[in-house]
Amino acid sequence: xxxxxxxxxxxxxxxxxxxxxGxNLRWxxxxGxxxxGxxxxxxxxxxxxxxxxxxxxxRLIWQLIAHIKRFNTTHIKDKKALDxxxxxxxxxxxxxxxxKEVCKI
Numbered sequence: 001x002x003x004x005x006x007x008x009x010x011x012x013x014x015x016x017x018x019x020x021x022g023x024n025l026r027w028x029x030x031x032g033x034x035x036x037g038x039x040x041x042x043x044x045x046x047x048x049x050x051x052x053x054x055x056x057x058x059r060l061i062w063q064l065i066a067h068i069k070r071f072n073t074t075h076i077k078d079k080k081a082l083d084x085x086x087x088x089x090x091x092x093x094x095x096x097x098x099x100k101e102v103c104k105i
Contacts, residue, residue: 003032003033005029025046027050028046028050029050030046030050030051030054031049031050031051031052031053031054032053032054032055033054033055034054034055035054035055035056035057035060036055036056036057036060037057037059038060045064058094059095059098062091062094062095062097062098063095063098065088065091065092065094065095066092066093066094066095066096066102068085068088069085069088069089069091069092069105070092070105073085092105093105
């Protein structure tokens with residue numbers, strides 16, 4: 001379910017099972033949105049504060065990890081960043097269970 005909010009963060013509409021194909025969500029504030037079950041393939045995941053606190057399901061988690069593990073990180077020197085990437089290693093191919101077009105690495 002996605003709640004549409006005004007500038008004062010008041011809910012002005014709720015979208016349940018809405019088909020948003022082709023919708024321009026460029027400036028959408030998705031904070032707190034329930035995206036469980038949402039098919040976000042071929043979309044651009046917002047990396048600004050507007051995506052904080054969304055409710056994600058396992059599919060979205062595995063999809064984002066699959067992308068992170070496919071970054072070219074050969075230039076990364078920060079040990080904590082490298083440790084975080086290493087911690088994701090066991091999960092790098094979990095999204096392949098949902099999308100057979102994603103090749104295992």
